Amino acid sequence: MVRLSSTINQESATAPVVFLTGAARRVGAETARVFHAAGYRVVIHYRSSEPDAIALVEALNQARPDSAACIQSALDTRSSIQAAADDAIAVFGQVDVLINNASSFFPTPWGEITEDAINPLMHSNLLLPMAMIQALAPELKRREGAIINLVDIHALRPLANHPAYSAAKAGLVSLTKSAALDLAPRVRANAIAPGAILLPEHEGADHEQSLIDQVPLNRMGSPTDIAEAALFLATAPYITGQILAVDGGRTLRQ
Numbered sequence: 595m596v597r598l599s600s601t602i603n604q605e606s607a608t609a610p611v612v613f614l615t616g617a618a619r620r621v622g623a624e625t626a627r628v629f630h631a632a633g634y635r636v637v638i639h640y641r642s643s644e645p646d647a648i649a650l651v652e653a654l655n656q657a658r659p660d661s662a663a664c665i666q667s668a669l670d671t672r673s674s675i676q677a678a679a680d681d682a683i684a685v686f687g688q689v690d691v692l693i694n695n696a697s698s699f700f701p702t703p704w705g706e707i708t709e710d711a712i713n714p715l716m717h718s719n720l721l722l723p724m725a726m727i728q729a730l731a732p733e734l735k736r737r738e739g740a741i742i743n744l745v746d747i748h749a750l751r752p753l754a755n756h757p758a759y760s761a762a763k764a765g766l767v768s769l770t771k772s773a774a775l776d777l778a779p780r781v782r783a784n785a786i787a788p789g790a791i792l793l794p795e796h797e798g799a800d801h802e803q804s805l806i807d808q809v810p811l812n813r814m815g816s817p818t819d820i821a822e823a824a825l826f827l828a829t830a831p832y833i834t835g836q837i838l839a840v841d842g843g844r845t846l847r848q
């Protein structure tokens with residue numbers, strides 16, 4: 595389902611288009627805002643956060659008419675992923691940047707790992723980005739576009755009790771490099787590895803200070819820190835296959 599107001603603003607009709615998955619809220623929403631402020635038209639995918647997605651699109655269209663739209667999809671089957679990719683292209687007639695942001699995150703302690711238990715983690719963090727890249731590769735080649743995958747510093751140094759999440763993100767690091775290799779020279783693919791940015795909503799803020807204590811720059815990162823790194827990678831013409839840690843120096847410490 596695509597939501598867009600009906601008139602086309604000629605002024606923005608040549609602006610590049612970014613498509614972001616899972617971007618109604620939090621880091622994805624801020625990334626959409628930062629790209630929009632830089633002149634991009636934005637297509638925001640959401641799964642369940644409809645009120646947030648609609649409010650975000652309305653705010654962006656108020657700032658610049660007909661510059662934003664949203665697409666609802668569970669993205670849980672190959673056909674729904676292909677349909678969302680097709681819808682994303684259809685909104686403005688092009689997609690120049692794909693940001694694979696949607697992600698599930700929860701612990702999977704050893705002894706409780708089953709295929710069903712890890713499926714949402716493996717799907718959202720690895721299989722969905724792979725299928726979305728495949729679905730949009732022809733369009734990204736046509737537009738000489740870019741892919742940005744959201745990974746995690748814990749892709750390379752696993753997070754305790756999160757083996758499935760950490761492994762899925764490690765797979766996404768490898769996938770980023772494969773996409774960079776195989777889709778070159780027309781498409782660039784890079785990843786951002788955030789450190790501690792926003793705590794999961796089901797977690798209290800009680801261990802925030804202990805996280806900050808591990809960060810040389812002495813603060814949590816902000817969604818804007820991630821969004822600005824994504825904008826940089828989207829527009830850096832000679833960078834591909836790289837994983838950019840945006841972690842305040844966290845990975846410098848043991």
Ligand SMILES: NC(=O)c1ccc[n+]([C@@H]2O[C@H](COP(=O)([O-])OP(=O)(O)OC[C@H]3O[C@@H](n4cnc5c(N)ncnc54)[C@H](OP(=O)(O)O)[C@@H]3O)[C@@H](O)[C@H]2O)c1
Nearest residue numbers: 616620621640641642643695696697698718744788791792
């Ligand atoms: N926050 C951090 O500190 C942090 C740290 C390291 C890495 N990252 C990475 O940065 C990205 C953004 O982080 P975030 O914390 O803003 O993400 P988030 O809020 O946890 O998730 C973003 C969106 O992903 C969608 N989603 C979740 N599970 C899904 C599934 N199984 N299928 C399809 N969509 C699904 C949800 O959309 P709906 O709400 O519409 O359902 C959700 O709002 C993620 O890739 C995350 O792994 C974040």
